Amino acid sequence: MRLTADERHVLARLVANPIYELIPLGTARDHAAALPSGAPVTVTTSVRLGLDATLGLAEWLSSRGHEVAPHVAARLIRDRAHLADVFARMRAADLRKIFVVGGDGPPVGEIADGLSLLRLFNDLGHSFDEVGVPGYPEGHPKISDDVLLRDLREKQRYAHAMTTQMSFNPGAVGKWIARIRGDGITLPIHLGVPGAVELRRLMTIAARIGVADSTRYLLKHRSLLGHLMQRGSFGADAFLRNLAPALLAPGADVGALHVFTMNQVEQTMAWQRRMLEELRESK
DSSP states (O other), X not given: OOOOHHHHHHHHHHHHSOXXXXXXXXXXXXXXXXXXXXXXXXXXXXXXXXXXXXXXXXXXXXXXXXXXXXXEEGGGOOSHHHHHHHHHHHHHXXXXXXXXXXXXXXXXXXXXXXXXXXXXXXXXXXXXXXXXXXXXXXXXXSSOHHHHHHHHHHHTTTOSEEEEOOOSOHHHHHHHHHHHHHTTOOOOEEEEEEOSEEHHHHHHHHHHHTOHHHHHHHHHXXXXXXXXXXXXXXXXXXXXXXXXXXXXXXXXXXXXXXXXXXXXXXXXXHHHHHHHHHXXXXX
């Protein structure tokens, strides 16, 4: 697909300075060594690994000069006192950004969803530079589209940006951006894309988070698999090229690329370098 000069420019801007997402597994610190100096990073949280693992990796990354936004799941917060302790721990590590999710599994306290946690943030008078929330271009497996839109409209009172769930369908993402903008959602978008991830692993994750329709779209439109398909991996270059016109639409306000590395940082960095070279060579 041949890009216009404006499309090349917007893609190069996004690809050159992404936010890298890491999972707080035991090998995460080793993989993080491949990150550019001072790169922005976000750290996921889960019931299995727990919030301490998230905060521990976030603290370590911050001590090495990265700008880090740990994920904090509402269902892992016991009460106001627990949240105050989390805030204090983050302040001590100079963690100035946070990403709020509802979380999986049963709640450990009375906070059952992200919106309730954001309201509690407000009550406690947080001082974060940026509060992020998720967006779902292809819906959520357990939450209706109407509820997602209602909650997102309310969340923007407390948040500064929203990160989209992983998708492989540029048409669906483009339509979602136009729809939410038409419905009065003005939060800047951090566009979520997979890094250079092994295809089998990517399919497993996609099924778990409820983007099976997008997965089927990807397999049907194999050109979106990009150059890495020959090595059994996915690279987001073709997806981004197809989405480029939507990124230039008035009011789209896609301010950053959020890369789900699945801790395959070295491979993701190689993909990033290659795509930037291709964008320069296509001038």
